[in-house]
Amino acid sequence: MKEERIRPTKGKVLIAEPFLGDKNFERSVVLLCEYNNLGAFGLVLNQLTNLKLDDVIENIYAELPLYLGGPVEQNTLHFIHRLGDEIEGSVELGNGIYWSGDFEQVKTLINISKISENDIRLFVGYSGWGAGQLEGELMQDSWIVSDIDAGLIFETPSNNFWREVLKRMGGQYKVLSNYPTDPRLN
Incomplete structure (x- = not known):
């Protein structure tokens, strides 16, 4: 009997x-923020850049890391968080994860140290x-x-994220998590 697959939502x-064979998404984990009959929009959770938020936004007094959300429109800024209704206009994605919201409010909360790196993840570009x-x-x-939850997203280092997500799924996925980047070197 074939295993029932989870549908994207x-x-x-x-x-x-x-x-996969696509350098843009090699060993990536993409959070789907929107999915409908017109297409899908997501953010790569584990591609850290060398940039900090204060490199791209003025009047920010914290060095929060920026992630590469994907290859599309890398001149745009997106964010997910686990602050819920504390950020006006947030979209609930489930499992304690929220997308977007009032960025002026986010900037203020960052500057008064009410938001830390463990509460928010910021991205340039999207998928x-x-x-x-x-x-x-x-x-x-x-x-x-x-499925995924906020704890895994915000508390797992990006360099081990792909592997950790698969390990937590167990079974065949735990085995897959140890698949070498280049099998020829195995």
Whole structure:
């Protein structure tokens, strides 16, 4: 009997198969923030950049790291957090994860030290799929769809994130988490 696959929906993650072959998404975990018949919008959770928030936004007095949300429109800033209704206009994704909200309010809370690196993740750019594109990639087994919670996102170091997400899924995924980056070197 074939295993029932989790369907992609807002708040789920896409975990790149180790043999994906796309440098933009190698060993990536993408949080789906929007998913409908027009396509999908997500943010890569584990591609840390060398930039800090105060490098790209004026009047910020904290050096919060910036992540590369994906290859699309890398001149845009996006964020997820686990502060819920403390940030006006936030969109609940489930499992304690929220997307977007009033950025002026976020800046103020950052500057008065009411938001820390363990509460928010900021991204330049995003990942996007047109209508039917993600479904095609899923049919080619390019992605594993899974649940995720805020604790895992905000408390797991990005350099071990892909592996840790798979390990926590257990079974065949735990084995897959040890798949070498280059199998020829195994």
